[in-house]
Amino acid sequence: MTYDPTPDQRVILDALKSFLRNRVAPGAAERDQTGEFPLELTRELGELGVMGAQTPEEYGGAGLDTATFAMIIEEIAAVDGSLCLTVASHNSLCQGHILIAGTEEQKRRFLPDLASARKLGAWGLTEPGSGSDSGGLGTRAVLQDDGSWILNGSKNFITQGSVGGTYVILARTDAPRPGRSKNDGISAFVFNRDEVQGFSIGRTEDKLGLRSSDTAQLIFEDVRLDAGALLGQRGGAFKDVMRVLDGGRIGIGAMGLGLGRAAFEFAARYAVEREQFGQPIAHNQGIGFKLADMDTQLEAARLLLRKAADLKDQGRDFTVSAARAKLFASEVGVKACDEAIQILGGYGYIKEYPVERFWRDNRLTRIGEGTSEVQRLIISRHIIGRYAQQNVTA
Ligand SMILES: Cc1cc2nc3c(=O)[nH]c(=O)nc-3n(C[C@H](O)[C@H](O)[C@H](O)COP(=O)(O)OP(=O)(O)OC[C@H]3O[C@@H](n4cnc5c(N)ncnc54)[C@H](O)[C@@H]3O)c2cc1C
Incomplete structure (x- = not known):
């Protein structure tokens, strides 16, 4: 490497x-x-x-x-x-x-x-009543005699929701089989918006940050989808969802890193220029050590992301690596933005300087595609699984 x-x-x-x-x-x-x-x-x-x-x-x-x-x-x-x-x-x-x-x-x-971006893509898993617990979704697709599906329900917080051209939507098609969790029986569907009836856009969200990204509610009322819209195995989409999210987390982690880096770079330039008490503020250890921590944590995040990316490209299991990378990169990325505001003092808090925007934008990376708590669940289950079989000897 x-x-x-x-x-x-x-x-x-x-x-x-x-x-x-x-x-x-x-x-x-x-x-x-x-x-x-x-x-x-x-x-x-x-x-x-x-x-x-x-x-x-x-x-x-x-x-x-x-x-x-x-x-x-x-x-x-x-x-x-x-x-x-x-x-x-x-x-x-x-x-x-x-x-x-x-x-x-x-x-x-x-x-x-x-x-080519002739069409923008949206992916709908989250619903008003199901976020982290995505297997609890309520959107339903019912198979018709002619092989088509009728889709009913709604989705929340969908990126490209109102500007999308192609949609991948998760819906329950079957009850979970005996002995299986509620994640069983979920299917995915793919379709172009201009080829279906009964699909409308609800509220577009007014957000803290990422304000020029599009986040909207989707409403499906008796939307007829042809048989070819079924994406993957009927009732078996949840395992695909997990793989999609594993990959997506590398992207969201890299986003957390990029925003954190931008805030760090701005704060470093500011700290060597801004003088108080007759010297650049960077010469105070209180500021210099903050910059050192930001730099080190961002570098570590980049390496975690690289490991997850390489494992994915080698076709190896990368679920836990992606969770670690997303957790760490988003957490230290947001922290770097927060520290950058601190280093700029009052100027960090006003919109003339970009660091408050970086913080507002980055705050999403601790939430989207699995919150930090969900990443810790994935990592802690892996740890428990690994150590449960081992005897503790003195
Ligand atoms: C800007 C934006 C864009 C988005 N884009 C998309 C998109 O394109 N497609 C899509 O499908 N979704 C999208 N989402 C939804 C996003 O993935 C969810 O918001 C996220 O998964 C959390 O779900 P929730 O909001 O329902 O929170 P909840 O699941 O209700 O969680 C609330 C809090 O409880 C915690 N929590 C929940 N369960 C546990 C647990 N077992 N242990 C410990 N803590 C727990 C969470 O970590 C969180 O802190 C987007 C959201 C936003 C804000």
Whole structure:
């Protein structure tokens, strides 16, 4: 493993950074204020290959590995958290689920439009009554005599909910089989919004941060889906959901890292310039040690993310590694944003400087795609499983 980007990665990152500098950075603060969704930027990122970063080239994507994807996400987050969430969820959740569970026909039908960003992808698991306990979802799909499905229910907090073109939706199709948990009997469906009736958008959320990402409620009233909409095995989608989320957590962790890094870099520049008591504030150990901790924790987060990404690309089990990486990167990323506000003092609290936006945007990474508590559940169950079989000897 090399720690620096390879020459190929550098070419990709240089092109991306130039785009971020010229096209994204100038409007990021204003979009945070207006909440305007940057549709045009997603199309341009599609042309750069970023909107189908991990989708194989045969389906119109860039076919990049997960480590490169994490680097891309870190860079976008460092400039615009909202755009970053759009890119991360479009890639990891919607396309990620189609890649994991789709038939060849479904991949050829949906992925080229998603990878080019001609259509944006949304992925609906969460509902008003089921978040962390996602197996408790209430949306239902009922099989009809002609093989089609009728979908009823609603979804909450769905990224790209109101601007999406292609949707992957989780619904209960069957009662859990005897002896199985309530996660059994859940199925996934994929469809284009303009090809179905009875699907409407409810509330779009007014959020603390990530304000120019789109978060909306979805409502399904007798939506008829053809037989070809079933994505993966009937009743067996929960295991695919877990795999989708494992991958998604590397993206959300990289987002936490990118926002934390941006806050750290801004605070470091500020601390060597800002003088109080006749010297730059960075020369006080109280500030210098904060910067040292931020730098060390962000570096450790990057390494955890890299390990999870490499395990995924090697086809090895990466569930616990992704949980550790997401937990740590989001926690230290948010902490770095908080410390950056502290280092800027009063200036950190006002909107003229970007660190308060970085904090507001980053706060989501401790919640989305499994809260920090859920990551600790995954890790602690793994620890308990590993040590339960071992005898304690003095
Ligand atoms: C901006 C945004 C974008 C989102 N995008 C999407 C999307 O695209 N698609 C989608 O499906 N969802 C999306 N979500 C939903 C997100 O994944 C959920 O909000 C998240 O999983 C938590 O669910 P909840 O909000 O219902 O909280 P709850 O599950 O009700 O949790 C509330 C609190 O209880 C804690 N808790 C719950 N159970 C346990 C436990 N067993 N042990 C310890 N603590 C526990 C949680 O950690 C949390 O602190 C998005 C949310 C936001 C805010």
